Amino acid sequence: MSNNNNTPATGSRGRFVLLLAFGAFALGLDAYVMAGLLPQVADDVHASESSAGQMVTVFTLCYAVAAPVFAALLAGRSAKAVLACALTVFTLGNALTALATGLPLLLVARALAGIGAGLYSPMAAATAAGLAGQERRGRSLALIMGGMSIGTIVGVPLGVLLAEHTGWRGTLWLITGLGLLALVGMTTLPTATAAAPPALRERVRILADGRVGGIAVVSLLGGIASLGLYTYLAPFLTDAAHTTWTVGPMWAWGAGGVLGSLLIGRIVDRTHRPFAIVACILALLTAAHLALPVAAGSWALAVPLVVWGAAGWALQVPQQHQLIAAEPDQAPVVVALNSSAVYLGSAIGSALGGTIMAAGLAPASLPYCTAALALLALVLHLTVVRRPGRGQATAAQEEAPGPSAPVSR
Structure with missing residues (x-):
């Protein structure tokens, strides 16, 4: 501009x-x-x-x-x-x-x-x-x-x-x-x-890079798991916790989101290890979703809700850092692509959640499905994203500070 x-x-x-x-x-x-x-x-x-x-x-x-x-x-x-x-x-x-x-x-x-x-x-x-x-x-x-x-x-x-x-x-x-x-x-x-x-073919060219594409897929799966489940939080609470009261759980999820949003930038800036941070966040997201059905119906439900909110909102900041390091000359483009991946994941997540519920899956079981997706994202992160691009040193890319970019949730 x-x-x-x-x-x-x-x-x-x-x-x-x-x-x-x-x-x-x-x-x-x-x-x-x-x-x-x-x-x-x-x-x-x-x-x-x-x-x-x-x-x-x-x-x-x-x-x-x-x-x-x-x-x-x-x-x-x-x-x-x-x-x-x-x-x-x-x-x-x-x-x-x-x-x-x-x-x-x-x-x-x-x-x-x-x-x-x-x-x-x-x-x-x-x-x-x-x-x-x-x-x-x-x-x-x-x-x-x-x-x-x-x-x-x-x-x-x-x-x-x-x-x-x-x-x-x-x-x-x-x-x-x-x-x-x-x-x-x-x-x-x-x-x-x-x-x-940028032209659509330029976006496709950037996505064709194995590392960029891998990071985008991880963001996509993170969106499916985190935002997709949030769409059906009310049915989950009704089925698993036998309550129609959604305000309290939403506040707990939101409180985690505030913590994640406020702390993740400082953590990334101080450690300069976005790859390791993403791995930890995905592991926490998986654990939180697995704990949701177990903790439903008691005060302990607040704990996985807070962790889920924090991990969901914190994930994209280190993801952006990795993308900027992978394509330093196309920082605005890769950040925009990452944002599209997150929201596309949310769309897919809400569609899949509705489809499998219509097929007969109990809402109380939805977190097990999303936990599997978060675990898949972690596996891809540790394998595909870990692999350096052509002629690039992955560790050096990750630790190099990138240009200023929007801080995502």
């Missing part, structure tokens, strides 16, 4: 970045609150929970796959125009979700919201980086990612609480209102031109 000549003052830049972070907060809330509302939504639209869970699938699938296509179509437009377009589609999608009376319209509405969210997120990060300048770029990117994580970790339980008093549609109207506020805020942004995104 390139700035125009009318560069805003430092104080204005900070205000603009906060506006961008506010939009990211709305995205984070919207992306995950539907998992907590799943039983209410399914009952209201007269669908099974496994069928209604596909609304998470279409949202994350459109986020991962369709959004880059729309980003390419809008290349060369001002960042202000792209952000406004993204928030318009996002807000429209949420308004339609609140109005949906049947599953088909609900799925279309979630697809629109996913396209808007996927278009907004990377453009907001690029705009924040351009506004901040080199000396404050990392902090600005962290604010954007922080807005999304706060929306997920804090906003989701509050959204579920609101739904208990106003119905699930009330929560969706709240998100629609947040989207409108963010859209109004975008009108105050300075005009800047968005850089053209």
Whole structure:
């Protein structure tokens, strides 16, 4: 992204970045609150929970796959125009979700919201980086990612609480209102031109590298295991813990997410061993999922929930470090590919979870399936990712600091 000549003052830049972070907060809330509302939504639209869970699938699938296509179509437009377009589609999608009376319209509405969210997120990060300048770029990117994580970790339980008093549609109207506020805020942004995104064949070329592809597959499996199970947390609790109370478990998962998000960056910076850290995180994720059915129904359930949340949110930071070390000249591209892999994994996870539940698997057994996927990710990490690329020393790559990149959850 390139700035125009009318560069805003430092104080204005900070205000603009906060506006961008506010939009990211709305995205984070919207992306995950539907998992907590799943039983209410399914009952209201007269669908099974496994069928209604596909609304998470279409949202994350459109986020991962369709959004880059729309980003390419809008290349060369001002960042202000792209952000406004993204928030318009996002807000429209949420308004339609609140109005949906049947599953088909609900799925279309979630697809629109996913396209808007996927278009907004990377453009907001690029705009924040351009506004901040080199000396404050990392902090600005962290604010954007922080807005999304706060929306997920804090906003989701509050959204579920609101739904208990106003119905699930009330929560969706709240998100629609947040989207409108963010859209109004975008009108105050300075005009800047968005850089053209890389061609699809360039993305394919980078993915063809064994090491990059391996890391992306590990992120994909991590998304399937962690975010896929989160979609069906409410049915799991009903079946395994015999409770419909989801707010407490969501707070526990969110508390782990806060810890993971806050601590992982410092751990990676101090140790410079992202490969080993990813291995530890995947091992913890596997153990946490295996412990969920065992601890269900007692206070001890909070422990695997916290560990699961921390591991799920912490995984992508060392993954990004490894990708940047593998392709230092294509850092923005590989980080974007990794983000798409995570959200594609979430879409696949929610789809698979709904499919196997519809086939007769008890929700209480879902964590065993996701634990197997996390274990597979660990095996691939220790084998495929460990292998160095052509003419590259793997250990040196991993320990070399890379260029500044967005901090993922």
